[in-house]
Amino acid sequence: MTQTQTSTHSNTVPKDNREKMLERAMSRYNYSGDALIEVLHTAQELYGYLTPELLSTIARKLKLPPSRVLGVTTFYHFFSLTPKGEHSFIVCTGTACYVKGAQALLDKLTHRCRCKPGATSADGKISVAAARCIGSCSLAPAVIYDGKILARVTPEQLDAELDRIGVQ
């Protein structure tokens, strides 16, 4: 499955506050199981990705079976169970971008970073993902690089950027 996250959340929140903020999010929804997706969004925003410990905490507090929490987490592309790389490239593979050559961009990234779309390079430096249309079709082909949209991208441009950040 490919990932469709368009913004990279940095861990700017101090560590001890994160627990409190997650707790506050859950209490805002009265610890209701209906709010599972909202709570998962908040948890991923705070921690960057969802660890097994986080998921079991959420399951306990919302009084849901852990299987249901894991089931929902893995159903939606947005939620990630693995840490993100230092930098992230998300290639839009919507129709307009596809028609204008998104595949070549994805090939370039997966080749140079030696990882599949949806994964992170072995050194933890780069995450590569393919997105289902980010709705910026007039900028096709578009790539989201560390949360910023790059327009009309060419493989050469990606090469240059990868060189700059020191990818072999």
Add this chain to the structure above:
Amino acid sequence: MTIEELEQLRIHEQARQQNLKNRIYCCSAAGCLSSGGHQVRQAIAEEIKAQGLEGEIEVCGTGCLGLCSRGPLVRSGKDDRLYGGLTPGDAAALVRSGPDAELKLDAKRMDTSAPFFSKQLKIVLANSGKVDPERIQDYIAAGGYQSLAKALTEMTPQEVIEEIKRSGLRGRGGAGYSTGIKWELVARQPVSPKYVVCNADEGDPGAFMDRSVLEGDPHRVLEGMALAGYALGAQQGYIYVRGEYALAIQRIQTAIKQAEREHLLGNRILETGFQFRIDVRIGAGAFVCGEETALIASIEGQRGQPKQRPPYPSESGLWNKPTLINNVETFANVPAIIERGADWFASIGTESSKGTKVFALAGRVRNTGLIEVPMGTPLRTILFDIGGGVPEGSEFKAAQTGGPSGGCIPAQHLDTPVDYESLQKIGSIMGSGGLIVMDSTSCMVDVARFFMEFCMDESCGKCIPCRAGTVQMHEILERITKGQASLDDVDMLEQLAALLKEASLCGLGQTAPNPVLSTLQYFREEYEAHIKERRCPAGRCHIATAEEEVRR
């Protein structure tokens, strides 16, 4: 806020804007922002400060100005001029007036009498480029929330439903079901509470209409939902927005807060007995959640898997209560219908398709962007007059509508009027409004493979025809694009297509074969070239030569 206060606020804000020497509207939709629109706006703001013109000249953000390919775009309010391709260096000339400044900007001024602008008719996008989406005062000054005031004071809920029914408005999400009848079905249910849900899970690749409406004019959608709430007797609404649309989420949340503060949402709306709350629910990246029963499951915090219908959501939807689900664009049409009347709306469009349709024009076309045209406009007008045709040196091949549920329309059908029935007749669908142009560089088999891959990845896995069928169809298409298929495979494709259409549980599986069927109908020779001659006419697919095969 009372209705009198709403009127006062409208007059006050209008006067305030008129007293300004100029108001500069910077497009703040995602397209222009990513081509440097934010820097241009900042430079203009600094220039106003530097020249000491605060209070006389104002700079503000606004919704999509349409011609995204020429961004960043800016509209000068005083003389209604539109400029494109701006840089921060142009700020001084934009703020200063006079012949020097005009001369300097002349090359970047856009001709608003060109077909791109003149052939459009804007109802849903009427405020795009004219109001600041982050200020409720702007929307009110443009006549916003007047329809809600009118309905609450002058109309019964039944009259609102009648008006929508008479207008002929049909669902803009793609299927085209009569909006008025849908409202009536929910209103008729004796159960309460009832819910109003706005489907903003715009998942079709190549479609960005809903995103633009939410980003550019969020209050219009809120007003439409509140009107539905009044008509149906519902007190709670939800907007289900794609998680990918960060800016749209932020704008709609701001708009809800503002409307609540002014008592245009919440308890005692406009000091009447009507109450209506709207909450935002953020999607988590599953295409199938655009299907209404899957969307409901997702709002309830479950996996977004569709359910068997009937019962339809109008009977048993969110938490098993009667639920109205309409698309963003459908709700955005409602305030205009209540304001100007059903007869006015019904006078636009064709016999069976009324009003306008917003399209996201993209792909191999000169003018990419967001457009709105009356229903019944021929495809040729949209693609060649408004879109400016394909880039020089290439040839038009097909227009794709309806995303992974739609089809490819070839050149011989360019004169088809765009309405629900006509598009269906030629093997495509209206869809939500993504319109992608393909030229001679696109391989139609590869396009079919692309969409099938999409459906395969996005299938929720609940029903077998869709879960297994999309995999099989994708596998065959992949073999064709590699030159490893036989003509029997095409027969198998057709059989599988019929099976998916008949036996799938929800719209995703039922419509997944459409891109394959329409490309087979109009571009069969491309399939045959891949199979019989082992060559890709567009030169896009990598077909191994006989020697390479042997070496392997």
